[in-house]
Amino acid sequence: MLAASIFRPTLLLCCLAAPWSTQPESLFHSRDRSDLEPSPLRQAKPIADLHAAQRFLSRYGWSGLRTAWGPSPEGPPETPEGAALAAAVRRFQRANSLPASGELDAATLAAMNRPRCGVPDTRPPSPVAAPSLPGPPPRARSRRSPRAGWQPRGSPDGGAARAFSKRTLSWRLLGEALSSQLSAAEQRRIVALAFRMWSEVTPLNFREDLASPGAAVDIKLGFGRGRHLGCPRAFDGSGQEFAHAWHLGDIHFDDDEHFTPPTSDMGISLLKVAVHEIGHVLGLPHTYRTGSIMQPNYIPQEPAFELDWSDRKAIQKLYGSCEGSFDTAFDWIRKERNQYGEVMVRFSTYFFRNSWYWLYENRNNRTRYGDPIEILAGWHGIPTYNIDAFVHIWTWKRDERYFFRGNQYWRYDSDKDQALTEDEQGKSYPKLISEGFPGIPSPLDTAFYDRRQKLIYFFKESLVFAFDVNRNRVLNSYPKKITEVFPAIIPQNHPFRNIDSAYYSYAYNSIFFFKGNAYWKVVNDKDKQQNSWLPANGLFPKKFISEKWFDVCDVHISTLNM
Ligand SMILES: [Ca+2]
Ligand SMILES: [Ca+2]
Ligand SMILES: [Zn+2]
Ligand SMILES: [Zn+2]
Structure with missing residues (x-):
């Protein structure tokens, strides 16, 4: 039931998002939790109107305005001109294999409401278009973020860039920010497996570090709901954004999502999301290529998923291929x-x-x-x-x-x-x-x-x-x-x-x-x-x-x- 509501296009969720009416059973024993409802998941507000669609396009890098990444991430968006909006809608439609009408039709809104990663898809279009020029893309304007280092991965350039120069990186699942849905051991095991999957195809090694001071840990992962972990970007409740990754290696998961272990065919696979977000931290941007783990939207899991040929080549372009001697x-x-x-x-x-x-x-x-x-x-x-x-x-x-x-x-x-x-x-x-x-x-x-x-x-x-x-x-x-x-x-x-x-x-x-x-x-x-x-x-x-x-x-x- 829960999983179904996540995957269904959430245009109808306004009706489902009413406050939960069923009261949990009263608590008789402090350990008697079996009849308790899990704490209700806050539902993300569906994108159903022009205002919300503008916010979406801005937040995920489709329009030239970058309000989502400015000093007040939750503030109201500026209003782009109609033509600029239509152009942004068309770009988004093309990337999502929809007719590029520029209209906010039902199919386009449904695409916007699909579960997705919080990292923007594209950098805003440069005022100087130079599509045929070889060489590195022009640098986009960078605006100061609320906190030094809190730059979303993939922004402002939206291109791949090597993020670490050392070969062994440490990681930690923050003990104060564990998911309420999976056991601590299971979360750690899934995250460790996600790191291992990247190390199977790169010269990088990942080591869990439970002892060093937080500042010394390269990649820190945590779960949160709504405003979380001092992050400038609040989560939106169940649906839509399920996680995001930041420069300096912070990965946040929206704990209002129904995260599940790889063995489950329900909900959102924590392994898949973790592999994706680690990809960002390592420097990979989004791609709309079928089969890539770096697609911005969540693709319900196949029985087993692996990093495909192109994902491997993309990360090896940044970190090199694996070398070594053999016995x-x-x-x-x-x-x-x-x-x-x-x-x-x-x-x-x-x-x-x-x-x-x-x-x-x-x-x-x-x-x-x-x-x-x-x-x-x-x-x-x-x-x-x-x-x-x-x-x-x-x-x-x-x-x-x-x-x-x-x-x-x-x-x-x-x-x-x-x-x-x-x-x-x-x-x-x-x-x-x-x-x-x-x-x-x-x-x-x-x-x-x-x-x-x-x-x-x-x-x-x-x-x-x-x-x-x-x-x-x-x-x-x-x-x-x-x-x-x-x-x-x-x-x-x-x-x-x-x-x-x-x-x-x-x-x-x-x-x-x-x-x-x-x-x-x-x-x-x-x-x-x-x-x-x-x-x-x-x-x-x-x-x-x-x-x-x-x-x-x-x-x-x-x-x-x-
Ligand atoms: Ca969410
Ligand atoms: Ca030998
Ligand atoms: Zn992403
Ligand atoms: Zn965050």
Whole structure:
């Protein structure tokens, strides 16, 4: 009932907004609250006339007059000329995919009454129109706000701008300003998840800070009703504005709204609103692009929502993409039968770093939603951090997967999703590398299996060892210098030693050497066919891993298990 009234266009709310007539049951016990009505939500006054529409257009940046952001935010609006008003209405109509009539018709008023964020959509039109000029937009006039620092996000410029220069930002849900609708633990969990979602796609980390003085906390969040938290901008009651964000990192939620956890399909998802407002604090303006979390209006939630491709690119334009080294990267091959009974080879790509891993979706060119995950949680019985290497020996007779760390190796049972403690011959694991792979040193830097040659290439410092899996020994001419077996195409453009990971990618049918945040692609057959002068196994010049594999981002350790 409550949720329905929020989503319904609120033109009719004048009738529903009368003082609540039902009196709560009288209180018999101080703890006997079960029959009490929740404190009635104050309803937002519907936008139903010219005066209210003018206020809306001004408040959200559609008209040239900016009364909502002036020294008296709740004061009466100035009256724009009819033509200016019609132009503002048309702009608003176009953005909302309505016929641009300039008339305040029912559909336009309904659009104005939809639940929305309090940050203005656009900056007021500049008196000097320069639409075709490249370069940064002209600065809009800035008026002094009631309090230094109380500038709404997105205003005055309305464009994206990086808001923080440091990489780790602290946040706090203000204890004195919690929502009355969700438990404190649930609010904190939802807000922490909202921050984590941004950290999954940026180099930023977010840390909850309950101890520092308030002024030292980067982003402070709180709930309030009507006039709240010393904020110059009062909330309007249930409906319309549900939250706003300010410069210096303050986020306020209208506690007259029916905020719900992500599992609910009613009300307004606090997670979605928090992700949106954090987007503002980080510097993103509104966009009317379908699918973006930065749309000004609340879009009732899908079962799961994620930051889409464009939202990711928008925030990465401000903060850069995620970089870092990997302990190992590999494709996990499995054979599946298709509907015709044919055996199909499928693979998943994994990146390991410290005690975390990411599954990479090559098809979507991004990491799986919700990653990274702890190795401990996804892989059973192998070391939980700093894996040196992974090898999948794959012949007609053999299908064996090994993880290497230190001087030991583990064999992994793909079907049971568990490291073997004993194999079919009664050999127990983990085993010493020197026993299972005679002549191979440890600890290893990395390794990969070459299926056609039936060789494992093991890498240690500047040397590479080719290991014949059938004869279980190192080839006679090995070890060799890595530069000898995998020569640089451009002289000196080579990792030379201590490679983090030699990764054979089935998506690219190529070997890649990873070191730090860079990769070198190894010449494959197709490259040779196209350019016969390329040396066999030559290394193309260095590139950044983040330019090929997107959004492999760390998150703050405290949010790893969300
Ligand atoms: Ca509201
Ligand atoms: Ca490694
Ligand atoms: Zn917004
Ligand atoms: Zn506020």
